[in-house]
Amino acid sequence: MNRLDNFKAGFIRENPVFALYLGLCSVLAISTTLNNAVGMGAAVIAVLVLSNVIIAAMRKITPDEIRIPVYIVIIATLVKIAELLIQAYAAELYVALGVFIPLIVVNCIILGRAEAFASKNTILDSAIDGIGMGLGYTAGLILISVIRQILSSGVLNFSNPFTQQMIFEIRLIPQNFVIAMFSQPTGAFLTFALIAAGVEYLRTRPAKKAKEVK
Amino acid sequence: MVKKALHFALFLAIISTIAGGALAYVNSITAPIIAENSIAAEKANLQIIFPTATSFAPMEVKDDESGLITAAYTAEGVGIAYKVEVLGYAAPIKFLVGFANDGKIVGLSILELKDTQGIGTRVNTPEFIDGVVGKTTSDGIATLSGATVTSGAVVKGIDAAKAHFNALKGIKGGTGGVVVPPLQFGDPIKVFTTTAGTVVSKTVDGDVTTYIASGNGYKVVEGYEGAKANVFEIKINTATKKVVSVKFVEMNDTKGIGDKIDAEEFWSQFVGLDISNQDSSIDAVSGATYTSQSVVKALRAAIED
Numbered sequence: 091m092n093r094l095d096n097f098k099a100g101f102i103r104e105n106p107v108f109a110l111y112l113g114l115c116s117v118l119a120i121s122t123t124l125n126n127a128v129g130m131g132a133a134v135i136a137v138l139v140l141s142n143v144i145i146a147a148m149r150k151i152t153p154d155e156i157r158i159p160v161y162i163v164i165i166a167t168l169v170k171i172a173e174l175l176i177q178a179y180a181a182e183l184y185v186a187l188g189v190f191i192p193l194i195v196v197n198c199i200i201l202g203r204a205e206a207f208a209s210k211n212t213i214l215d216s217a218i219d220g221i222g223m224g225l226g227y228t229a230g231l232i233l234i235s236v237i238r239q240i241l242s243s244g245v246l247n248f249s250n251p252f253t254q255q256m257i258f259e260i261r262l263i264p265q266n267f268v269i270a271m272f273s274q275p276t277g278a279f280l281t282f283a284l285i286a287a288g289v290e291y292l293r294t295r296p297a298k299k300a301k302e303v304k
Numbered sequence: 305m306v307k308k309a310l311h312f313a314l315f316l317a318i319i320s321t322i323a324g325g326a327l328a329y330v331n332s333i334t335a336p337i338i339a340e341n342s343i344a345a346e347k348a349n350l351q352i353i354f355p356t357a358t359s360f361a362p363m364e365v366k367d368d369e370s371g372l373i374t375a376a377y378t379a380e381g382v383g384i385a386y387k388v389e390v391l392g393y394a395a396p397i398k399f400l401v402g403f404a405n406d407g408k409i410v411g412l413s414i415l416e417l418k419d420t421q422g423i424g425t426r427v428n429t430p431e432f433i434d435g436v437v438g439k440t441t442s443d444g445i446a447t448l449s450g451a452t453v454t455s456g457a458v459v460k461g462i463d464a465a466k467a468h469f470n471a472l473k474g475i476k477g478g479t480g481g482v483v484v485p486p487l488q489f490g491d492p493i494k495v496f497t498t499t500a501g502t503v504v505s506k507t508v509d510g511d512v513t514t515y516i517a518s519g520n521g522y523k524v525v526e527g528y529e530g531a532k533a534n535v536f537e538i539k540i541n542t543a544t545k546k547v548v549s550v551k552f553v554e555m556n557d558t559k560g561i562g563d564k565i566d567a568e569e570f571w572s573q574f575v576g577l578d579i580s581n582q583d584s585s586i587d588a589v590s591g592a593t594y595t596s597q598s599v600v601k602a603l604r605a606a607i608e609d
Contacts, residue, residue: 151315152315153311153312153315155312156315156316159316160315160316160319163316163319163323164319164323166323167323167326167327170327170330171327171330174330174331174334174338175330175334177341178333178337178338178341179337181344181345
């Protein structure tokens with residue numbers, strides 16, 4: 091697998107959210123606004139890339155029998171650092187994401203990539219994998235968030251998480267036609283299921299064609 | 305084998321030490337910023353309570369026996385604001401209450417209130433807030449009749465803040481506590497148009513006859529299973545045809561509602577009531593109309609006996 095393929099894998103074929111169904115708990119819970127999605131995505135990318143790099147760097151000296159506790163200590167430390175930084179510099183985002191920042195520790199994507207990729211590959215490849223997977227997760231999160239935010243509030247906006255300054259805000263649906271349900275968990279499941287079905291179709295369609303040709 | 309275990313333990317210990325060091329470093333950088341943020345979030349609310357204050361600092365709250373105070377802030381040279389969380393009717397209520405240094409309550413601002421719209425939410429209206437602001441930390445605060453649970457919880461929270469403030473400033477004389485609001489009377493009940501209850505027993509002592517009589521209250525009227533009528537002791541002077549006294553023997557209506565009538569203001573209406581006057585009436589206690597009526601029913605039974 092060359093590096094570009096490795097990078098692209100995280101988007102469609104092995105998209106952590108829609109294809110591997112990893113880290114869904116946080117995706118369903120916080121995908122209410124674009125701001126949350128970008129903030130959470132950035133935190134996950136940072137933790138994922140750094141944990142992948144550190145774990146790859148230590149793959150030769152980490153005893154196999156205790157690799158999981160070692161990974162958990164590394165990941166938990168990185169998450170706590172990310173949490174403190176968000177709390178200090180983006181307080182609004184910290185309130186919005188709440189308990190889901192510390193829960194990045196148990197986000198399956200991160201431990202999953204550490205175990206499946208970083209523990210067997212070089213530092214550079216692991217970093218690329220982390221960026222790819224992290225962007226894949228963020229893309230999935232943003233897609234769900236944008237759909238839910240537009241349908242539930244009719245407005246799409248994005249503000250600078252550090253200063254709370256509004257960067258853009260557009261009203262796409264008049265106030266009287268919004269579907270408030272989409273800000274609730276029901277809306278999260280519905281949006282996720284429909285997109286996941288679409289992604290599944292895209293993933294399996296070429297394979298079927300190939301079979302028919304045979 | 306032992307060597308291997310030792311190796312693992314050492315490896316994990318080293319990893320954890322490095323992790324701990326990294327965390328300590330990041331924490332030392334972010335801790336002051338986080339502390340400042342938490343005040344900044346509260347500052348807008350504090351500024352409403354102390355408009356003249358220029359700087360606020362968090363204050364550590366020790367010896368809060370109630371456990372209701374979640375934070376406190378000193379407004380430099382002006383006073384202290386307490387952030388209090390109490391359990392309301394439906395959900396926790398969070399509010400800020402500010403005391404000037406001389407012990408005057410200068411502000412009450414409700415931050416979070418999820419109690420019933422139109423009932424519990426009355427504590428966030430001038431009706432309640434105006435009754436709090438301007439009092440001192442030694443005055444009692446009245447609850448709102450009809451929103452007793454919510455307003456009682458808020459008053460209890462204010463009381464906890466007052467207790468802490470008074471102890472801190474050396475103000476003696478207590479906190480005043482929770483004051484029950486004066487009884488509110490509703491429609492008058494005419495004694496002679498009410499259906500009579502039942503006389504249970506009767507003892508004659510000279511001119512004064514003491515009746516034990518019962519009247520159907522709320523639970524019986526509404527057909528609650530196993531409901532019992534309220535029982536009263538009624539003393540009537542048969543010579544002057546006047547009521548001497550009425551009091552409860554047994555209250556069988558809803559606790560907290562029916563027993564509202566057990567107040568001097570209510571019973572005093574009966575004293576000296578002319579039982580030969582067909583127009584005699586008693587004012588019902590607002591919110592406990594059925595129980596009020598049960599007294600009149602028992603009285604009618606006693607009169608007709």
